[in-house]
Amino acid sequence: xxxxxxxxxxxxxxxxxxxxxxxxxxxxxxxxxxxxxxxxxxxxxxxxxxxxxxxxxxxxxxxxxxxxxxxxxxxxxxxxxxxxxxxxxxxxxxxx
Amino acid sequence: xxxxxxxxxxxxxxxxxxxxxxxxxxxxxxxxxxxxxxxxxxxxxxxxxxxxxxxxxxxxxxxxxxxxxxxxxxxxxxxxxxxxxxxxxxxxxxxxxxxxxxxxxxxxxxxxxxxxxxxxxxxxxxxxxxxxxxxxxxxxxxxxxxxxxxxxxxxxxxxxxxxxxxxxxxxxxxxxxxxxxxxxxxxxxxxxxxxxxxxxxxxxxxxxxxxxxxxxxxxxxxxxxxxxxxxxxxxxxxxxxxxxxxxxxxxxxxxxxxxxxxxxxxxxxxxxxxxxxxxxxxxxxxxxxxxxxxxxxxxxxxxxxxxxxxxxxxxxxxxxxxxxxx
Numbered sequence: 001x002x003x004x005x006x007x008x009x010x011x012x013x014x015x016x017x018x019x020x021x022x023x024x025x026x027x028x029x030x031x032x033x034x035x036x037x038x039x040x041x042x043x044x045x046x047x048x049x050x051x052x053x054x055x056x057x058x059x060x061x062x063x064x065x066x067x068x069x070x071x072x073x074x075x076x077x078x079x080x081x082x083x084x085x086x087x088x089x090x091x092x093x094x095x096x
Numbered sequence: 097x098x099x100x101x102x103x104x105x106x107x108x109x110x111x112x113x114x115x116x117x118x119x120x121x122x123x124x125x126x127x128x129x130x131x132x133x134x135x136x137x138x139x140x141x142x143x144x145x146x147x148x149x150x151x152x153x154x155x156x157x158x159x160x161x162x163x164x165x166x167x168x169x170x171x172x173x174x175x176x177x178x179x180x181x182x183x184x185x186x187x188x189x190x191x192x193x194x195x196x197x198x199x200x201x202x203x204x205x206x207x208x209x210x211x212x213x214x215x216x217x218x219x220x221x222x223x224x225x226x227x228x229x230x231x232x233x234x235x236x237x238x239x240x241x242x243x244x245x246x247x248x249x250x251x252x253x254x255x256x257x258x259x260x261x262x263x264x265x266x267x268x269x270x271x272x273x274x275x276x277x278x279x280x281x282x283x284x285x286x287x288x289x290x291x292x293x294x295x296x297x298x299x300x301x302x303x304x305x306x307x308x309x310x311x312x313x314x315x316x317x318x319x320x321x322x323x324x325x326x327x328x329x330x331x332x333x334x335x336x337x338x339x340x341x342x343x344x345x346x347x348x349x350x351x352x353x354x355x356x357x358x359x360x361x362x363x364x365x366x367x368x369x370x371x372x373x374x375x376x377x378x379x380x381x382x383x384x385x386x387x388x389x390x391x392x393x394x395x396x397x398x399x400x401x402x403x404x405x406x407x408x409x410x411x412x413x414x415x416x417x418x419x420x421x422x
Contacts, residue, residue: 006277006279007276008278009310011291012309056288064131071125
């Protein structure tokens, strides 16, 4: 790439992520994600089993779960509760 | 490279015990966490706290850091005495003399945003890469990109500063900053991510680079969760007074807007479904146009004469400071 070249990326919701790509994007292991998926703390946008796909909302939620667990040494259920409340605040502020 | 005083960052004394450090970290994290702190530098502040805690909470890292910290304090005391005022000295070339850390390399608790001081001391940059190291993909990096709503409507090219790890001339991995020009696609919403393949940190041992994820935020935080788009609609006085069709751009493309006669300055016109597209079956937002009546300068050819004609015709019956309309 030359200096000044304009990069054209892909919007995640147009081209969703696999479980492995989501793990790479969050800097966690696939097992870390699988545990939270199985516990219902994280969802996917479509598919099931190995064909699950993830979009921006799931990427943001996974990164938030990780940050809350890590920064406050919280267990995964408590982190999910905090993220649920944060998402609810965003929804209320948006009037949805 | 600047010295990082982790004790100062954490707000504890250099002889603070582990419990005091943990308490200070939790107090700071609650105040500075980006999920509760709306300031623009909350992420950077949290990264500094995480970096400090990463070192001070680990006995092996803390012991290694304390040697450098003592040297730096002595150097600072000497600098302050010489200059007559407090100053923050740069690290001397031999700052790592006596530094002894043999623990595992760390990318940091967040993996991102850590200083090159930390990376040099405790990151993988501190370890020479073995020649037979297997190829390893570079880390994905995340950057929040704040754009104007108009960028999402019309599309734009924006500069992004990206921090990542890449090999330096000696082959050590070092923190590098790059500036990229990125196309912002039309119709993008706050909270969406743009993925730029192979623009993250460089790989090791010939492995591929990681990806870069740009998380979109709007400058106007009040609008960032909405699919509605708010824009000004500049009108000439006669367009506002007489009404008519004017064209404007929306995320879905240009549209013709019918301006009713006697539209006042500041009035909002809502175009249903002309805002940002919805996701996952959500309805599209609205385009909200706020009328902004622009007066032609009296120096424009013919404008002064037109104002004088208007003043003579309606000046007797128009009292803007008494409620406007007769």
